[in-house]
Amino acid sequence: MTFIVNQWYGAIWSQDLGDAPVARRLLGKPIVLFRTDDGVAALADVCPHRFVPLHLGKVVDGRAIRCGYHGLEFDRTGACVRNPHNAGRIPPAAKVESHQVAERHGMVWIWMGERDADPSLIPDYSFLDSADPQHISARDHLEIRSNYRIVVENLLDLSHASILHDGILGNDEALKAESEVEEQDGDLTVRRYMRDIPAPLLLDLLYKGDGSRVDHWADIRLMGVSNLLNTVGIAEPHTGRGPHGTGMRGAHILTPIDDATTLYQFCAVRMNPIAHDPERDAEIRDQLSRVRKMAFAEQDGPMMEAQQRLIQDPAVDTSRPALFDIDLGASRFARRHDKMLKADVSA
Amino acid sequence: MTFIVNQWYGAIWSQDLGDAPVARRLLGKPIVLFRTDDGVAALADVCPHRFVPLHLGKVVDGRAIRCGYHGLEFDRTGACVRNPHNAGRIPPAAKVESHQVAERHGMVWIWMGERDADPSLIPDYSFLDSADPQHISARDHLEIRSNYRIVVENLLDLSHASILHDGILGNDEALKAESEVEEQDGDLTVRRYMRDIPAPLLLDLLYKGDGSRVDHWADIRLMGVSNLLNTVGIAEPHTGRGPHGTGMRGAHILTPIDDATTLYQFCAVRMNPIAHDPERDAEIRDQLSRVRKMAFAEQDGPMMEAQQRLIQDPAVDTSRPALFDIDLGASRFARRHDKMLKADVSA
Amino acid sequence: MTFIVNQWYGAIWSQDLGDAPVARRLLGKPIVLFRTDDGVAALADVCPHRFVPLHLGKVVDGRAIRCGYHGLEFDRTGACVRNPHNAGRIPPAAKVESHQVAERHGMVWIWMGERDADPSLIPDYSFLDSADPQHISARDHLEIRSNYRIVVENLLDLSHASILHDGILGNDEALKAESEVEEQDGDLTVRRYMRDIPAPLLLDLLYKGDGSRVDHWADIRLMGVSNLLNTVGIAEPHTGRGPHGTGMRGAHILTPIDDATTLYQFCAVRMNPIAHDPERDAEIRDQLSRVRKMAFAEQDGPMMEAQQRLIQDPAVDTSRPALFDIDLGASRFARRHDKMLKADVSA
Structure with missing residues (x-):
């Protein structure tokens, strides 16, 4: 499975991404898309704790996605920002891969390559x-x-x-x-x-x-x-x-x-x-x-x-x-x- | 997957093969069966152009099957006999594998081996x-x-x-x-x-x-x-x-x-x-x-x-x-x- | 596929095993469970003759399971005890693997390991x-x-x-x-x-x-x-x-x-x-x-x-x-x- 990754790909029509997170498989990877106050986020759809899909959780406070299994919260960069249990300790490994995203022409665009995404390369629609x-x-x-x-x-x-x-x-x-x-x-x-x-x-x-x-x-x-x-x-x-x-x-x-x-x-x-x-x-x-x-x-x-x-x-x-x-x-x-x-x- | 190929196999009851081509997988291979004025034809069910199934097309003029994607036509020997586009040029690679066929006892028989089929070997029903x-x-x-x-x-x-x-x-x-x-x-x-x-x-x-x-x-x-x-x-x-x-x-x-x-x-x-x-x-x-x-x-x-x-x-x-x-x-x-x-x- | 086999596992609630044999896949193996006059039996769910599932047959005379294909009968030890055809000869290979079983706390327990099952190890419910x-x-x-x-x-x-x-x-x-x-x-x-x-x-x-x-x-x-x-x-x-x-x-x-x-x-x-x-x-x-x-x-x-x-x-x-x-x-x-x-x- 080889894809050209350093490209903008249409991930979802803007109209189809509301308050609830949406799961999409893109370029062979499970991705969860959700809206935050700072724009659309795209993370690997995998909680690093028990490896359950994050899209089964919900968006909280306009800034993070909360896993539906144990309530761990991840922001749009993929960092774990809250552990609701006990003293709330967060281990360093608690991170999720994040992808660059842009919203334009009524479409959410995702860039899954390693290189910096150049917004000027978003296709002109x-x-x-x-x-x-x-x-x-x-x-x-x-x-x-x-x-x-x-x-x-x-x-x-x-x-x-x-x-x-x-x-x-x-x-x-x-x-x-x-x-x-x-x-x-x-x-x-x-x-x-x-x-x-x-x-x-x-x-x-x-x-x-x-x-x-x-x-x-x-x-x-x-x-x-x-x-x-x-x-x-x-x-x-x-x-x-x-x-x-x-x-x-x-x-x-x-x-x-x-x-x-x-x-x-x-x-x-x-x-x-x-x-x-x-x-x-x-x-x-x-x-x-x-x-x-x-x-x-x-x-x-x-x-x-x-x-x-x-x-x-x-x-x-x-x-x-x-x-x-x-x-x-x-x-x-x-x-x-x-x-x-x-x-x-x-x- | 090994089959005894130099044998007559029943492909379809004659009554079940009408004007439309019929797809059958036989001896592990996709086959399309259709009637022409010269008898039943059995071709590989694969157009050599884009590799779509020929059975999605139709029989034309009682002599060929026309691919449903681009309209290329193949006769019962598997030769491409018409390209409807532009000047109608047909490249040499435009050929489909064909199989020997006989119709007897209300059954269409197919011989998928390399050897010449002997009609006297058709089982006596x-x-x-x-x-x-x-x-x-x-x-x-x-x-x-x-x-x-x-x-x-x-x-x-x-x-x-x-x-x-x-x-x-x-x-x-x-x-x-x-x-x-x-x-x-x-x-x-x-x-x-x-x-x-x-x-x-x-x-x-x-x-x-x-x-x-x-x-x-x-x-x-x-x-x-x-x-x-x-x-x-x-x-x-x-x-x-x-x-x-x-x-x-x-x-x-x-x-x-x-x-x-x-x-x-x-x-x-x-x-x-x-x-x-x-x-x-x-x-x-x-x-x-x-x-x-x-x-x-x-x-x-x-x-x-x-x-x-x-x-x-x-x-x-x-x-x-x-x-x-x-x-x-x-x-x-x-x-x-x-x-x-x-x-x-x-x- | 590796399982810990020398353990008691719950196979079926007693209430769910009546007169008809029940098929269960347990520890990766097809098993048939049935009641005999001497207690519940658990055999490999495979007739050694044609390799069809024994659970498609029925329990006969409170002592054996009869294969639904040719009527061969196997007792709770897995031995073939009847061949209804012709002179009724039974070849030595006509044996089915059997497993140790116990019924306790409303549950049928199975022990699929090689070692002797110790009933005192059945979990206390x-x-x-x-x-x-x-x-x-x-x-x-x-x-x-x-x-x-x-x-x-x-x-x-x-x-x-x-x-x-x-x-x-x-x-x-x-x-x-x-x-x-x-x-x-x-x-x-x-x-x-x-x-x-x-x-x-x-x-x-x-x-x-x-x-x-x-x-x-x-x-x-x-x-x-x-x-x-x-x-x-x-x-x-x-x-x-x-x-x-x-x-x-x-x-x-x-x-x-x-x-x-x-x-x-x-x-x-x-x-x-x-x-x-x-x-x-x-x-x-x-x-x-x-x-x-x-x-x-x-x-x-x-x-x-x-x-x-x-x-x-x-x-x-x-x-x-x-x-x-x-x-x-x-x-x-x-x-x-x-x-x-x-x-x-x-x-």
Whole structure:
């Protein structure tokens, strides 16, 4: 189990971390997240006394988590700050590993590496901050039982939209589109432009709702190793790709739970929304939330989980995959991943 | 995990393979079965592109299976015959392992060995082909969580009928019967003759339905390594065994799913049925289907699965089983199996 | 998987062993328990013929267990005493391992070591024998998915009552109490005395039922390696600990099922009960049964099971626990356990 640790990973949507501590397994380790008066804390979810999970306890006085077994309290640095028993003596070994945390763009970010975390490296999802509540889908998440690299490959690969998500995110006429791959400023971007095709259902929802023909473009950008941002646009046929038309931007924030499980956090915002009454906008927002989650949970999810099972199957030889033209993004990602892993370990 | 591969194994009842591809694990490998215009195909259930299961796709144009992830198509030889994306280039590595298949006696047979499959070696279940629909039980199957050798031993051992299936397939008075074992023309047959006993329920159903005393004989023949055929007969007491009386023949077609799981496929046909009206015949046929499945699923199944668990239990020493007179068939099978395995590997 | 085998372990409450054989996994081995005319028998739960569990069979003639597969019968010494088939020949290998058993204090005790079992070493739970039916709680049990040493530590550690069982078995005012540890006559005892505190719910139930302040003492004694007996008392504040007041005694009889699972058998008896009418006594008895089981099943259980999972988690380092003053009993137990294990193995 090897992960690139000196990176910011999305740990939990801010909205999902309230007064109670929350347990998450991240990068193969049990972590407890909780809010203190000084911000979110992330500790190893293991009391150093009897090795029970701290998340079974509770947050006290806005500054510490109290173990539910014997009441020992640990602050956000992991130091034991109270032993309620007898004379209250605290032995030096009573410490818990703590991790660096930042809260930004509605997400709690965690840095589990040894190096100092640089907040400027938090991926830029600022489009979420300024989003009109009318036009932002639910901040949601899924647990996908496959390695995160499989999920990144899935997202960088725009071609599967026409097969796996046929009708919803792509269709037959979109199949001939070529993809471009670009690496710039440390990000990896895949772009696709489909001219004069029938609008797939999800894009039609944002457009005229009548199955009109459109020009359709889709970009997806990988920041760091597992944080992605996609932009899809639609406009009148033959008007070229650009800032005109309508569409949406989506955040796809992936975090390895362990070698074979990924925390997939997502949210989308409409761009240049076509004017509607608030009721219709609310309807569109709800459908956007529902249809996207359905596509991830019922189409991508089972496919990627079956892929993970076959890769782990001793009867299946996966040493020589067949590479097609559509795999350019995935191939670049594999190279990029290896390079980042090497840099991470040697640092 | 070692299997005898140069053998015909029953993969699926023909009736259960329709328009949609079906996934089966056979001899430890994931296999997808589907119908083409040129007959049933059996491929490795793994797309060589992203290693997802082909059975999640669909059959197209009566000649290929289309992967549900990216739409790549593979014909019955395993060759990639279409890439729907861009210019449609197909790399040489885009091939899937295929297996030899034959359809006979209402069953799809698969040959997973390296050698050329000889159709004349398909076990002879022709009694199923000519069966009167009035008198043939459901073609059914179960997944038994034990090694197939345990299931073969169970079937070759006619003595357990009086204990595990007491009342249904045997009873106390049948206990004293001696068994004979014979090897002929490559088959192993166990025979048993019980004189003047009360008819057990399932046989009584085929006979007078009043618990009369009968002479009862039972034979079971093992063809190859895991395909069995049994014949049971009942007649007036003291009339001797032979072609007179009534009874049934049963197909027991076993295929290893993996080391610890067996696909158990079965079906029975009444022999010399006593004349009834069609309604009563339909009733008998349904009861025959139900009672046999119940005996396999609720009596043999749990016993064999518990046996498998104990054999795998590190706390249990199974190196020295106690051998009884009733184990003659099982002992001969063990020797036969070892010999066939050796021949299979050295070939 | 190493257990101390030359010890008496509680196998099953006598009340729970009726006419049918019962399967239990004890010290990592499958065991079948059944009643014969000569007392309870404990055999390996494995027929030496086909290695199926004997508990799937039945007890015959008050003297043997009959295998459900082929009807072979084994007496309480494990000897095969009947083969119902053919001439009934019994091969010498047809033997099952048997264990020494005693029935005392309403419990069936098993001795799985090689040495001769000494009945005088059966832990003294005679307070159960003389208990007034009005005042004895249900003889109950739970399966805890953690190693038995974790459960012993939990029981020897009286301090967690005020945190994990806050309100029910302890409270804030009890936190300052000091514990004493004593080893005498081969037993290890932890004692605690809490002066002038509000009576926790379970003790209040036995006392005035109005949340009065009390002096409260609690002792717990470990006999052998996993059999415990606790005594809790309550009395008027500032009257000192002693035989006055009221309270209860509890049996906690632990048996390793395997390395990571414990059979936890328990029962409590009121001591010096305050006089009530029979209806109120029955109510108190039922509440005592319910509240104790709830505390074990819903508070201790999940905590100890989470502890076991973390200890088995390769991402968690448990090599250096932080030791607090409250761990004196647990530390003494660890030393005692190591010594007993060494003596057990070398014997």
